[in-house]
Structure formats: C-alpha cells, structure tokens
Amino acid sequence: MISDLHIAPARDNELQALLQHAIDHKTKPPGSLGRLELLAAQIGQIQQTASPVLRDPAIIVFAGDHGVVAEGISAFPQDVTWQMVENFLAGGAAINVFARQNGIALHIVDSGVRHEFGQRNGLTGRKVAPGTQNFAKQPAMSAVQCAEAIRHGRELVRGLSGNVLGFGEMGIGNTTAAAALMHKLTGIPVADCVGAGTGLSPQGIRHKQQVIEAAVALHAGVTAPQEVLACFGGLEIAMMTGAMLEAAQRRMVLLIDGFIVSSALLVAARLQPAILDYCVFSHQSDESGHARMLDALQVSPLLKLDLRLGEGTGAALVYPMVQAAVNFLNQMATFGDARVSEKTAD
Amino acid sequence: MISDLHIAPARDNELQALLQHAIDHKTKPPGSLGRLELLAAQIGQIQQTASPVLRDPAIIVFAGDHGVVAEGISAFPQDVTWQMVENFLAGGAAINVFARQNGIALHIVDSGVRHEFGQRNGLTGRKVAPGTQNFAKQPAMSAVQCAEAIRHGRELVRGLSGNVLGFGEMGIGNTTAAAALMHKLTGIPVADCVGAGTGLSPQGIRHKQQVIEAAVALHAGVTAPQEVLACFGGLEIAMMTGAMLEAAQRRMVLLIDGFIVSSALLVAARLQPAILDYCVFSHQSDESGHARMLDALQVSPLLKLDLRLGEGTGAALVYPMVQAAVNFLNQMATFGDARVSEKTAD
Numbered sequence: 104m105i106s107d108l109h110i111a112p113a114r115d116n117e118l119q120a121l122l123q124h125a126i127d128h129k130t131k132p133p134g135s136l137g138r139l140e141l142l143a144a145q146i147g148q149i150q151q152t153a154s155p156v157l158r159d160p161a162i163i164v165f166a167g168d169h170g171v172v173a174e175g176i177s178a179f180p181q182d183v184t185w186q187m188v189e190n191f192l193a194g195g196a197a198i199n200v201f202a203r204q205n206g207i208a209l210h211i212v213d214s215g216v217r218h219e220f221g222q223r224n225g226l227t228g229r230k231v232a233p234g235t236q237n238f239a240k241q242p243a244m245s246a247v248q249c250a251e252a253i254r255h256g257r258e259l260v261r262g263l264s265g266n267v268l269g270f271g272e273m274g275i276g277n278t279t280a281a282a283a284l285m286h287k288l289t290g291i292p293v294a295d296c297v298g299a300g301t302g303l304s305p306q307g308i309r310h311k312q313q314v315i316e317a318a319v320a321l322h323a324g325v326t327a328p329q330e331v332l333a334c335f336g337g338l339e340i341a342m343m344t345g346a347m348l349e350a351a352q353r354r355m356v357l358l359i360d361g362f363i364v365s366s367a368l369l370v371a372a373r374l375q376p377a378i379l380d381y382c383v384f385s386h387q388s389d390e391s392g393h394a395r396m397l398d399a400l401q402v403s404p405l406l407k408l409d410l411r412l413g414e415g416t417g418a419a420l421v422y423p424m425v426q427a428a429v430n431f432l433n434q435m436a437t438f439g440d441a442r443v444s445e446k447t448a449d
Numbered sequence: 450m451i452s453d454l455h456i457a458p459a460r461d462n463e464l465q466a467l468l469q470h471a472i473d474h475k476t477k478p479p480g481s482l483g484r485l486e487l488l489a490a491q492i493g494q495i496q497q498t499a500s501p502v503l504r505d506p507a508i509i510v511f512a513g514d515h516g517v518v519a520e521g522i523s524a525f526p527q528d529v530t531w532q533m534v535e536n537f538l539a540g541g542a543a544i545n546v547f548a549r550q551n552g553i554a555l556h557i558v559d560s561g562v563r564h565e566f567g568q569r570n571g572l573t574g575r576k577v578a579p580g581t582q583n584f585a586k587q588p589a590m591s592a593v594q595c596a597e598a599i600r601h602g603r604e605l606v607r608g609l610s611g612n613v614l615g616f617g618e619m620g621i622g623n624t625t626a627a628a629a630l631m632h633k634l635t636g637i638p639v640a641d642c643v644g645a646g647t648g649l650s651p652q653g654i655r656h657k658q659q660v661i662e663a664a665v666a667l668h669a670g671v672t673a674p675q676e677v678l679a680c681f682g683g684l685e686i687a688m689m690t691g692a693m694l695e696a697a698q699r700r701m702v703l704l705i706d707g708f709i710v711s712s713a714l715l716v717a718a719r720l721q722p723a724i725l726d727y728c729v730f731s732h733q734s735d736e737s738g739h740a741r742m743l744d745a746l747q748v749s750p751l752l753k754l755d756l757r758l759g760e761g762t763g764a765a766l767v768y769p770m771v772q773a774a775v776n777f778l779n780q781m782a783t784f785g786d787a788r789v790s791e792k793t794a795d
Contacts, residue, residue, distance in 0.1 A: 426550055434549075436536055
C-alpha cells in the first residue's frame, strides 16, 4: 500500500546557495530574521525554487475513536469525539476560528468515529470502523484496517488543490495511543511519554501509564513501524500517516501540530525518513511528552504557547509565520535595489 | 509635558471573573489554549469588556540618528538610517512586507534623522534635531529636546483611529543607546546589556561596552528616568516613550517589539508602572540583552524566533496571535451552545 512511495530529501546544494544568497542580500543585517530565514530556505527546497509560492492552504482534521477508553484513560467521555465533530461542522471549535482567520480551508474527516453521522455537508466519510479495539486486550486495528486507513489518507491528499497541508485530529483517548506509539518507536520510557491529555489528575496519569505498560508487555513482539501503528494507533492517526506520506511525496509543505499529529509523523518518518524535510513543526505542545518527541525527531518547533488542544490549532496559528517567510523572500528589496549601504567591518 | 498622564491598572476583578468564565466554557479542555487565554483576558481588561474588538491596527516606525556612532559602535554606516527610511517609503523593507501581510497600517516618522528628506508622501516629519549628540561627550538630548520628542509621540497617537498600536524603530547606533538606558534603569551590568546589534564582532562588542561604561561614569549624577532618557536615549526612543504613554492612557493594546522598543518602554514603565498592563510582548529578540530586559520588566514574550531586525517586525508578526486570542473569545461555541459533554472526574 505504501511500497510505491519514495520521498526524496529536499536538500539541493546548488539551490541552497541560491536561496542563501537571496536571503543574505535582502535589506536587513545577515541572519536577523532568524527562524524565518531557515523556513524560507526550507520552503524553497520543498518547492525546488528560489521563489516559492503558497497555494490554497488546507488543514484536514481526522477524527476517530479509541477502544482503549474502556480502561478509563481520559478526562472526557468518548461521546465528545462525535460531539466535537458536530462542533467542527457547525463552525464553533477553535480550529474553525483559527482556520477562518488565516484563510485556511478546513476539511473534516470521519476516519473512525463511534457514531453514525449519515450524509452530512462538510463531513468527508472515510470510516474504516466505528473506533479501534482496546489495545489493552488486542491490537487496535487489524493489518488490513490499518492499511485501509493509510490508503484513505493518501487518497484524500490527492484530491487537494494546494501545496500547504496542516494536520489536525480529534479522538478521545488518542494521547494514550500517541504515547504508546512514541514509546514503541523511540524507546523513551512510557513514564516520559504520558501526560495529562485533556486534563487527567496525577493519579489518572499514573493509571494511563500502567495501562500502556501492560499493553506494551502484552504485544511485546510488535516492532515494525506499520505493525506498531496497527497495534497501538488510531484510525485517525493511521489516516494522518498516510496523508503525510502522500503530501511529502507531492512536495507539499506539511504543517505538523502537537503530540498526536507528531506521533503519526513519527511512524511516517520511520518508514520514509526524508519526510522530515517537508515538515514545519508549528509548536511545542504543553502535553508533557511532546518536547521529548520533538527531540527524538531532532526538530525544533516554531511556537511555544502552552497549547494542548489539538484539532490542528497549532498548525493554523503558525501559518502566518510560514507566509511571512515566503513573503520576505519574494517581496523584500535587496541592498542593491534599495541603494542601502552594506555592513562595514568594525 | 507628561504630568497630566495617569495610566490606570487594567485589572478589574469582576471583569476578570467574567472573562475567565467565558474562556473556560468554550469547547476545549480548560486552559488548553495556553498563552492565548491569558492574552484574551488581558485584551478584555484593556478594553474593559468581555467582548473585545481590534480596530485599525497600526505600527509606527520611529527613525532617528545617534551621535554616539562617532565612537565606532555600529557594524553599519550612519547613512543606513536614512537609506532604510527611503526603503520603508518604497515598501521594500521587512516591516513593509509583514505589515502588509497582516493588514496593519504602517506610519513612518522622521523623529531625528541626520538627513533632509523634504516633503515626502508617507513620511511624517517630526524631526526634533538632525540626530542626537554623542553621549560619550555630552548628553544626547537637552531636556527641552527630550520633552519635545515625547510630546510629538503623544500627538501622533492622538491622530490614530485604531485601538492596537505596534512600535518599531530605525536608527544606526540605537542598540548602544538602548543598552545604556537598560543599565541605568535596571542596574544590570553594562556587559549584560550590550550585544552585537546589527552584527558587531566580539571585539566590537567589547568596545561598545567600554564606550557605554565611560559614558555612564561621565554622567554619573543622572538618575531620574526622563533625565536618563535625555542623556543616553535617542529622539526615536523618546518619541516612542511618549507614544507608548499616550497609547496606554487611551487604553490601546501596545505591541512591543525587540530590544530598542523595550528600552523605550522601560523608561515609560519607570514613569507609569501600570503601562505594562497594556503591553503585549511580541518576541524575545536574539539581541543578547533583551532576555534580561524582559526579565527585569517581569514579562514573558510570546514568540522566540531569533529575530534581531527591529523596525517593529516582531510586533507585526505577533499580530495574528493577538487576533486569534480575540477571535476565539468572540467566536468559539460554548459547551452549552454546541451540546458537547464537559470533563468528567478521572
């Protein structure tokens, strides 16, 4: 299902020299736009041009339910998943507000919610199953379900017109799935992968840790990335992994949100390491495992605003920074154009 | 000239309870929008309402020259000040790009550039003098000049239609002035106040430090904030101080940029401490003294993007975050509206 993929690194030396020259000749002290300069060069590399253009930005929010909620690992009831999907469709959630503000098209996908929505305006139905199984007892997905979710994710991306794609998710219980994926794929102790999610108490966090540790022991033989995804992941997570792989293959700019989105990327990066060249890490979540997960990926987030909401909110909020990077590269005058004197020795 | 000012704290307990209630009932886990929640409450307090509105945002870029450049403290020649003003007028600088992108009106003010621009479209002439004197030899401004600059700053704000104002500056040599102000007003050692500015070498930074230390010894008796401003500041810095005081008095949201803008605010905060309630600290600059200066003000910046460009670029870049804070407060559904279940005990 993903054997046809080959994501090439986005690191051309000749182009990098061109981009660096363009950036350094803009009317500003060299390096003074900091992270935006690195971002401009990265987007140039992704698009293979020194004059990148951002077109029709979109965010897809993938929603799915998790069997592991039966273990009592979330502060919110499972019904909140479908209720929040309704909220997305009505335009009342945080991601609606931020996507609207920043001119980003929003797509809502039912990847595997335990609820029958019927035909609904604005909802893309890609339900593989009404939620996963409880991974404390058995694998969350079968290999076939996981492959189907990945395939749906890839197809969804093929239908997009733009070249910037943000990822968001909704799924009560999915920080538990993400923490398990993180542990399995990085080797970081479970205790450092789990956090409060939507608002667990310290006792709740300890229980969540024990649930994951027991499940990891139960499924000890599972190690290959796609098997780990099937065993511990969610349908929304697997669909994101597929969408990310397809988006990078198509040389899109990927806007990575918080803890759960990063866990989907972690799987994708184990399958196709060059995918990281296409990713903008929008923010470091306040969910405690996210900082360590970003370290494990050896990447550095742009924002740190103590967000821990998910839905793709960090991706939506970072988009103006991405625009700023592209805009300064395309629109700023050079020292030559503007007849501004360059730096002298001191 | 500023004796008529009284900036009231923006901290009403009753309103805070209203704002917190509104924020906590939005469809998201409590606290999960992190810094944006604090920002939403702050803007509500500034505007004295639970439904704040941002109107006609503007950034004023104040330009001025510095006599202390005669001591060889900058990596760029003094002519860059007026050349960059020309670049602002032509629309080719970073601040033009970012203000345009984010729908912010840009005003360019000649506060004291050592250059005759004549009547120019888009340039507001408020030149108090063609640059300051060299504070290594004598006070940068007379008391009368400093008061005049403050007055101009206040007048400029009275002419604005909006309720959000960002501050930017251009002035070769002004990190030296800002470092001297920081040392005098906080007591932090000069060595911890100086940085590379537009790009000094380590030797250049040491020289800059020595110039400031000698000047501080020369003007040892100067301690009152407005006298310190006159002695070490710049015409653009003094004009910003005046503009900030007037903007806070008018209960505007102040977008504070980097090192030099923060030094103008430091003066304003010594005169009217409650001004800090009106300030959004857009970013922590890569200029090395800025982190310590923000600490001295006991404030926390929103962004950390390794910027060190000035011009108000940080203020322009943070504006979408400010919009996001106001928009989630005004536009998100509540749990009740959206019929989403609230948190259960775990």
